Amino acid sequence: MKNIWAICKKEVKAYFTSPIAYVVITVFLVLIGFFFYSLVWWFNSQSLQMAQNQYYYQQLNINQMVYSPLFHNMSIILLLMIPLLTMRLFSEEKKRQTDELLFTSPISVNQIILGKYFASLFVLLVMLFLTGILSIFVFAYGNPEPAPILNGYLGLFLVGAAFISIGIFFSSLTENQIVSAILTFGALLLFWILNWASYSAGGMWKSVLNYLSFFQHFDDMTRGILDTTDLVYYLSFIFLGLFLTHSVIQSRRWR
Amino acid sequence: MIEVENLTKKYGDLVAVKNLNFKVEKGKIWGLLGPNAAGKTTTMRILTGYLPATDGKASVADYDVFEKPNDVKKITGYLPENVPLYPEMTVHSYLNFVSEIKQIPASQRKEAVEKSVAISGLETVRGRLIKNISRGFKQRVGIAQALIHDPQVLVLDEPTIGLDPAQIIEIRRLIKSLKGERTILLSTHILAEVTQTCDGVVIINEGNLMASGSLEELTASFKEKEGVVIKLKKGEKSILSLLKKIHGVDEVSLVDDEFKIEWTKGKDVRDEITKLVVDKELGLIEMRPLAMNIEDLYLKVISGGVEQ
Structure with a gap:
């Protein structure tokens, strides 16, 4: 635990002494701010129109009309940003040959991987936490339900955590950070849109593709549904990513 | 350690x-x-x-x-x-x-x-x-x-x-x-x-x-000895004893198909060896000095001239 903490601290410092974390967080927040603004504006104009009709007016739901699409937008932007956060994790160590220090120190490969993983999770948490400021306005001027919002954030966190585990895996494969980022981005996008293929697939394949797709599991969570299937899906994804990273690092050394 | x-x-x-x-x-x-x-x-x-x-x-x-x-x-x-x-x-x-x-x-x-x-x-x-x-x-x-x-x-x-x-x-x-x-x-x-x-x-x-x-070990082992390595057309084992008989030679050994001949420093016997080779028509292919200190040895390693 102490060792994981040591690595994690070093990585978090590296994120915040280089421009990477600031740039990623800022761009993320600017885009989310823009989406939030346009969604609220749209909701507002809808409310004005519906105000004449009592029945429709009661159907208006800020959770569904603002938060649900906002979470979807956030997840897509995470998909673009996370490869940039994870690309350096192992690639940079290898390029600078600082991995020689880590692997000749009395700490295990697992501890190194977890330390780096938690550091990226920390940056993700900072990103998500800062978007919480937007909700202050919503709660001040409206009356949304908090539970589905928290559930959506949990979904975002899990999606981001799964993204990071894929990113760390690709980072361990190459010493070129750009290659690592592109591979991560490609893989994430593929898993995101896997359910598109399920429209044309039939039978068992349809459900397999649907199950594997990030989108399907995330969609539930933005609508306030917390299902153990989704949790298991994300946790196994994270485990798989970290396990593959471990295998890559071990096999590189044995080759 | x-x-x-x-x-x-x-x-x-x-x-x-x-x-x-x-x-x-x-x-x-x-x-x-x-x-x-x-x-x-x-x-x-x-x-x-x-x-x-x-x-x-x-x-x-x-x-x-x-x-x-x-x-x-x-x-x-x-x-x-x-x-x-x-x-x-x-x-x-x-x-x-x-x-x-x-x-x-x-x-x-x-x-x-x-x-x-x-x-x-x-x-x-x-x-x-x-x-x-x-x-x-x-x-x-x-x-x-x-x-x-x-x-x-x-x-x-x-x-x-x-x-x-x-x-x-x-x-x-x-x-x-x-x-x-x-x-x-x-x-x-x-x-x-x-x-x-x-x-x-x-x-x-x-x-x-x-x-x-x-x-110390390495320099000591090199210090008192000099020697050559020779390669002959007729590199039979029987020649070992002939080489040993040369006055001044301390040690002769056959490594692969080469003879390693050592003598105490100062008593150069190269002339005698050549004479023997010519007299017996053994067909000299190569004669080179044996590495006699770390520098020599290392120089040969670097120039790629040394087999084990």
């Missing part, structure tokens, strides 16, 4: 180290000498647990490197050829990080960092970013990093490479001052480095062991 037995490392088909054997005793400085691509770095990486070996055994302080890597890592300080530095860290925060991953208890960390800063002479740059300090200081940070957990064994891969002559002398002095409690294995391709700082030497070339022993 450091023991290597039949160590072999292959990268695919490429054999980097082949059946290497050597032993470094406690408290000594030994040099691992060889030209570039001789297998020095590979050997050191195996000893420090960075790479696994393909075959053979290696142990540090009686801990097997492959079975108990963590015990070995705890007592070994390692300076890789490319000093593993994080340029965006300050010298101090870097050493602090290393002290954490080297398992120094929190209460002793500060003291350990101070000590390694003092030994390596880094007081003036401790607050600066590593990317802004000079090459010589970077090398010293590397040494400080290797020393921080007060290891019993130090493995230094080309510690003076890329430094200017004044810095080289300083680093050598630093290494010598570390001797005593610690056992040090350093690699180099400069012979002078070995003769100036080391107690013993292991010479390797293309992964093969060429010679090993303490400097």
